[in-house]
Amino acid sequence: MATPDTNLGLTILLAEDNPVNQMVTGKLLEKLGCHHVVANNGLECLKRLKDDQFDLILMDCVMPEMDGLEATRRIRASSSHCANIPIIALTASAMESDRQTCMNAGMDDYADKPIDMGRMKTLLTEWAQRINPES
Template sequence: MNESTAKNATALRILLVEDNPTNQKVALLLLKKLGYEADVVNNGLEALTTLRQHFYNIVLMDIQMPEMDGLTATRQIRTEFLPPQSPWIIAMTANAMKGDREACLEAGMNDYIAKPVRKELLIQALELATARCHDLHA
């Protein structure tokens, strides 16, 4: 990561939506190693509540969660938060079967990463998200 990427990383507000404590720890550690920080909530309902209270550039969204799943939460976010307040949503899911990526994109997600998350793919997704977020807010 170069100096300008590091500056972008600290300027971004990331929300991790993940119900599994182990997956939360792994994701937060990986993000930290890449120079990012994130807030964490446990499901889609908590994500909506948090997004109503704080602006986030990027949401890393699990799909299968209690209370409200990631697809439902994403559809609600897309209805409630219009650009430029709408976050860039990246699916981070173990759902890696044929059609899962398409379902995530159809729900309104911007990108998709299968679990277990590979560092290189997360870097690519965050760089794309950063570029798009800066374009939207420029």
């Protein structure tokens, strides 16, 4: 359950294929007061974006069927309402070149795996303030 100081109130699309990572990240998001929906790959992510509204996407970079980089490129190239949604890369690749690859694909930020609770709280708090500056 979220405490008042961590109730970020974001609706997040979690694009992640690993069930353990889905569970761990989902619990972390709940603790931060965020609602989340899971997409198991990039194709599911694109479908979810057509069906629902999200404040932000947490995008795994390596997924089957369509990876996070290609999904991000397609989101950015679309003319839909989701073309400008913030996308945060989730990846175990921590090299600067990997970060740059994510940014070049159109992602807005970057978080290393395994996910650190403190880092994710800081990151999502910053994005929540950008998304809803009056809150």
